[in-house]
Amino acid sequence: MSTVTITVNGKIVRAQTGEYLLGVLRREKIDIPALCHHEAVEPYGGCRLCTVEVTKAEWKGWSDHVVSCLYPVADGLIVQTHSAKVIELRRTLLDLYLARHPQTKLIQDMAADYGVTQTSYQTVPEPNNCILCGICVRICDRMGFSAISAVNRGHGREIAPPLNEAPPDCVGCLACALNCPTGYIKYEDAGFKRTIWKREFEILRDAKTGAPTITKEFSEYLVKNRAIPQEYFKFNDESHRKDTAVNMGKIVQWNREVSS
Numbered sequence: 368m369s370t371v372t373i374t375v376n377g378k379i380v381r382a383q384t385g386e387y388l389l390g391v392l393r394r395e396k397i398d399i400p401a402l403c404h405h406e407a408v409e410p411y412g413g414c415r416l417c418t419v420e421v422t423k424a425e426w427k428g429w430s431d432h433v434v435s436c437l438y439p440v441a442d443g444l445i446v447q448t449h450s451a452k453v454i455e456l457r458r459t460l461l462d463l464y465l466a467r468h469p470q471t472k473l474i475q476d477m478a479a480d481y482g483v484t485q486t487s488y489q490t491v492p493e494p495n496n497c498i499l500c501g502i503c504v505r506i507c508d509r510m511g512f513s514a515i516s517a518v519n520r521g522h523g524r525e526i527a528p529p530l531n532e533a534p535p536d537c538v539g540c541l542a543c544a545l546n547c548p549t550g551y552i553k554y555e556d557a558g559f560k561r562t563i564w565k566r567e568f569e570i571l572r573d574a575k576t577g578a579p580t581i582t583k584e585f586s587e588y589l590v591k592n593r594a595i596p597q598e599y600f601k602f603n604d605e606s607h608r609k610d611t612a613v614n615m616g617k618i619v620q621w622n623r624e625v626s627s
Contacts, residue, residue: 371442376449388435388446389417397448400457400477401436402464402498405546408505410436414498415460416477420447432456454481462486464498467522471496473549491522496551499524503543503552511592512536515543515564526552528564539568539582574601 369384375395382391387410392399402414412434421438422430422445432453447453461478466488468474478484499517503526507515514537515528528534539561544552554563559570561582568582580586586600599607 371440373444375446382440386440388438403500404436405502408509411501412437420450420453466490496549502546506542510542533566537564538584538588540585573603575606
């Protein structure tokens, strides 16, 4: 893979061809806001907060504002991450986010970082904590389930299962809820039952300790699609780690006895 040289806020930076700007900027420890970015899934470019200003010497003074999570590096690229125009653009976006999510702490904190403590727009009638970042949908798709998606438009846009009914493709893995940046996606574990997206799942128990492992549906999916033996799910991760430690200890002891 070839290397390119770019200039970021006056500093020469080397990057690999094919990298996106946001990854390079974060590697350089530059604070770039982003609501919809997650390292586990493909870039989305939905929130627009990671926008930066780019130009090149041959552009003769012309510059552009691009979403850094989707913009590939190129040799000779000149990047300004906190120019006056970029700051004003982020302030406007956060002002709009605050109008839609006035009670969401993540939005409040990010807006406050840019000096926006109160929206200048009319707030939506029934605000919630879903910032429509799409992380949950992309992770669900990457996991292979596609149980939820973005539906409707405008103020009515939301993340939901088909027809807002219990999704048949959900396995209760919690990948969506645990990666939701605002905690909007709720679930409940009660005993060995889990409820999420209006659907109830049975949670398997560790055969040794009785501790919960994963849902029965998730284990069945992994057995069928990832070629993991069903026997593996008799124990949770902690039990597997302990067994591995014991077995490694036996190997070490056996090697010592052989050596002596």
